[in-house]
Amino acid sequence: MRELIHSGQLAGHKAVVVGAGASGRAAARLLLALGATVRLLDSAEPGEAVKAFVEETGVAFESGAHTREQFAGADMVVLSPGIARASLGEVLADVPEQKIMAEIELASWFLSEPVIAVTGTNGKTTTVSLVARMLEEAGKKVFLGGNIGTPPSTYLLEGVNGEKADVVVLEVSSFQLQNCRSFRPRVAVLLNFSPNHLDWHADMEEYLQAKLRIFARQDAGDLAVVPLEMKDELEGREFTRAARVYFVPTERFSAVSRLIGPHNKANMEAAWLAVRPFGVTEEQARAAVAAFSPKPHRLEAVAEVNGRLFVNDSKATTFEAVAAALRSFDRPVRLLAGGKYKGGDPALLVPLLREHAASVALFGASREIFEPAWKGVVPLTWHATLEEAVRKAFADSAEGDVILLSPGTSSFDLYTDYTARGRDFARVAKELA
Known part of the structure; x- marks a missing residue:
């Protein structure tokens, strides 16, 4: 999939990637392919996967406590989803805000395909999986990734079986959104919002603000799909310039679904509203729901x-x-x-x-x-x-x-x-x- 990028796009740029898990390694691989100089950091000693990655790519890798010196002169700092910016404290004091980003933000710079992005406290994985199945039922080639599994940086290098997708579907967490500034989905879905990750976010307001970043860069040609129960809260914040549609649980797919509970009725409705702009018919969506099995560990x-x-x-x-x-x-x-x-x-x-x-x-x-x-x-x-x-x-x-x-x-x-x-x-x- 190198036609989506070329090796000189970030030549001369110095990048620091924090976190050597799957997301961090994917970001480092993309940055190297784009011609950047990359330093990969992790507080833990490298396991076998990291050692193999370093040997394969030749990336500069450092483990242990992070220092200011490691970030000196960086043109961009990419934080893995499991790395809270607050946890880095003073080591990022000299790095301007606009240079700090999530892996999903980095990848979005190079995506020309339309993106459907889904966030929410609960139900994200089920809903993005339904979205992907509905699109595939309509004959679309789909990349499904983000917080659910494969990082979008990997897609930019490998595609879907070596080919470009018609639609990119991403599960996005508050951790990722908190470090996004230009990420703009064609369709953005907020499923729900309730107390969570307060061991990470300072308070509920910070958590909500992170979730709402999914809508921040949308405009009138885009679509925001949001729960009706949050309408008053969201409209009061003028949260998006996109067209918006509010959803509630319905019986639209109940006769064919194996998913349990009213929350899944809401997830199915949100998925259906998200795929309608891509030409998916209700009959195709129903066929996708009928073939869909509950994900492991979810009811x-x-x-x-x-x-x-x-x-x-x-x-x-x-x-x-x-x-x-x-x-x-x-x-x-x-x-x-x-x-x-x-x-x-x-x-x-x-x-x-x-x-x-x-x-x-x-x-x-x-x-x-x-x-x-x-x-x-x-x-x-x-x-x-x-x-x-x-x-x-x-x-x-x-x-x-x-x-x-x-x-x-x-x-x-x-x-x-x-x-x-x-x-x-x-x-x-x-x-x-």
């Missing part, structure tokens, strides 16, 4: 044992996501919650717990957050491990119950990530069969 049924349904919603790392999960069932729910607290008020779930939960089994960290809020609302126990919590929920359950892992927290107290937590839940459920 994923993983086992049924003696009439008890085990549902893995490990991706639910916010209380809003837990609320959506609880609303998805008309059967008694045995809820499994707990982990590294990220912010939000668990007391807001009390009405839903009374309505839907037969019991709650807490596990891991944040017991001190959950117990005061939920004690006396439903039968409540705490366990050191997820396995103990699952077995307790199963022992207390009756035929027809749902045993639901929907933690409301990050996984980093007991697991490397939410996928490891979900796999462990599925393992225990299958052992009980």
Whole structure:
């Protein structure tokens, strides 16, 4: 895909990439292909993937604590999504604001294809996957990436099977948007907004401002897709110059969908509104929904044992996501919650717990957050491990119950990530069969 770039475009530029994960390596590879001089930094010692990358590309790599000297004279500083700018503190004091960017911002400079970008507290991965399937059903060649997986920098170098896409679909997080200034999607989607990442952002206002950057550079020829429940808040901010359409959950695709819950009805509607400008018909969108399976760890049924349904919603790392999960069932729910607290008020779930939960089994960290809020609302126990919590929920359950892992927290107290937590839940459920 080198026709999208040429090797001299950034010749003479000095770039520093912070973070040597997949996004950082992709940015470094693109910068090298564009002719820039690149320094790749990571606070951790290099693993095998990083060592192989350095050997292959010859990029200058430095590990350990960052220093001001490493950024001296930089024409651009690219931060990986997992790197909070605030965490770099004084080492960036001499770098002008306009020279600091996310990998997705860097890649966007070289994208000529129309972009559909999706952000929100919950539902991003499901929605971008639906968007991609709908476009493909209409015969479009699609690149799907960003926060969901493949960085757009990789697309610029490799394309889709070596070819240019008709549409680029990107899942975009607040971490990425916070370091974007010129990123301009043809269609920008905000799915929802609720407390999250308050261990990262200074407060809710900073988190919302980061999300709203997805609309900042749009104009009248673009489209903003936003939830009706946020209309008053957003219109008061004059958040975009784009045409806008507001969505609510509908029954449009319910007859053919395997996705559980009203929040997924909203996700499907948002996806449909996002693809309409690209000529996708409602019939094509319906066919895409009918063929679409729930993503792993997102209200994923993983086992049924003696009439008890085990549902893995490990991706639910916010209380809003837990609320959506609880609303998805008309059967008694045995809820499994707990982990590294990220912010939000668990007391807001009390009405839903009374309505839907037969019991709650807490596990891991944040017991001190959950117990005061939920004690006396439903039968409540705490366990050191997820396995103990699952077995307790199963022992207390009756035929027809749902045993639901929907933690409301990050996984980093007991697991490397939410996928490891979900796999462990599925393992225990299958052992009980």
